[in-house]
Amino acid sequence: MNAHPYNVLLPESGTPVVEKWNVNKFYQQIHFHKEFQITMIQEGSGFLFVSDKVVPYEKGDVYFFGRNLPHALKTNNESMENSRSGSKAISLFFDQDKIKESFRNVPEAYRINKLIESSHYGIKVNRDSARYLTDYIEELTTSSGLNKFILFLKLLNVASRDNNVMLLSPKAAPSKIGVENDPKIAKICAFVKDNYRDLITLSEIADLAHMSPTGFCRFFKSKTKKTFSQYLAEVRIGSACELLHDADYSISDCGYGSGFNNLSNFHKQFKKYTGMSPMEYRSNINNN
Known part of the structure; x- marks a missing residue:
């Protein structure tokens, strides 16, 4: 890709x-950006490309895309032929770091931080x-100033309480900031991709x-905007999500098979x- x-x-x-997008077909180039994105489909149908996954989209769907997640909405030909509109x-775009920073000392906002992660x-x-x-998304199109910001926070609060969200791409590509431009980061990411199932120590990576x-640690965070332990956990969680789609694997198989040597830590990190x-998560797969 x-x-x-x-x-x-x-x-x-x-x-x-x-x-507000009102076009014959959506921007179909697979792309990424550092801004967090929320998109509500008002008309049209087709396929949503998210990292390594392709899922159908239709009117009424609402999607959240994190920083630097490759994605594209590709309108199908039948939808263009049958829809007069x-x-x-x-779509809403915002700086997720500013939102998270504003909630740093607000314990009640932990759900919103989890949603962003x-x-x-x-x-x-x-x-x-x-x-x-x-209703919140449509009202945001005509709001401004403080009222706009309050509406936006209400939207995030409601979304964060949804316990039945569907993760679209369990093996989503890691942040591209620094990966393509720095050979050391690219080398580290390639090593993790090949060895995340095994024990990886900080000394070994350094x-x-x-x-x-x-x-x-300072170098990696400056390039990727996350700690190495966060990055490694994300890769392992992505692998676990992929394995959870296969009913032949038990929950413990998914944890151990993704590099977690402690099931308690696996459950804790997965929830985080x-x-x-x-x-x-597995039940949610079956429901969707």
């Missing part, structure tokens, strides 16, 4: 940018929640980058990054 960067201009205030959608994989909101979110452990337990 060849994804291209896409530029979105955001205001310094931190309020989301709202775009073309393809319509409303889970969107690294791409999220499809369940139908009941999507219908409820529609040696691979020819750095001290402390120096490597996806917002649900492995069992809930």
